Amino acid sequence: MLRRLVLTAAASLAALSVTAPGAIAAGGPLPVPLLHSGEDRLTVTTSETGDPAADATYTLECGPTGGSHPRAQAACDRLGELAGQGEDPFAPVPEGQMCTQQYGGAATARVTGSWQGRPVDAVFGRGDGCEISRWNTMTPVLPTLPVAPVLPYARS
Incomplete structure (x- = not known):
């Protein structure tokens, strides 16, 4: 698996090094993605967090920052950081x-709306390590939650 990833990465890099100069010469510089389009509007709904104050629905607007999200500026900054x-x-x-x-x-959390000119409809959970990491990456857009304790198990 690792060998395949390395070979794929090498082939992609080789393809990019051949096509990118031609693209620049033919049509000018490559476009740079926008970090904020000014039309970033999201609705964030969280439930079953274990904190009644965190179980809510918020709106989040970025560029300019607004909405009812309790940490709107920090949430917009985090989304901009990830996009960057x-x-x-x-x-x-x-x-x-x-x-x-x-x-x-x-x-659980559901985020709907638009971000950087594209529709968003994403669901977040905490059912395994990948989902926990994905949730934590989105804080403070999503509330910070404590790590669930690791329960001991008995061997028979």
Whole structure:
């Protein structure tokens, strides 16, 4: 698997090094993605967090910052940071991803609206290590939740 990833990365890099100069010469510089389009409006609904104050529905607007989100500026800053790193903050866990079998609780969140000119409809949970990490990456857009305790098990 690792060998295939390395070979794929090398082939992609080789393809980009051949096509990018031609693209620049033919049509000018490559477009730079926008960090904020001014039309970023999201609705964040959280439930079963274990904190009645965190179970709510908020609106979040970025560029300019607004809405009813309790930490709107920090949430917009985090989304901008993730976009600046080339990450899609709303992407689901990839199919086939190996994840720890750790349960982070019953909390769920749904984010809908538009971000950087595209529609968003993302669901977040805490059912395994990948989902917990995905949730934590989205704080403070999503509320900070405590780590669920690891329960001991008995061997027979």
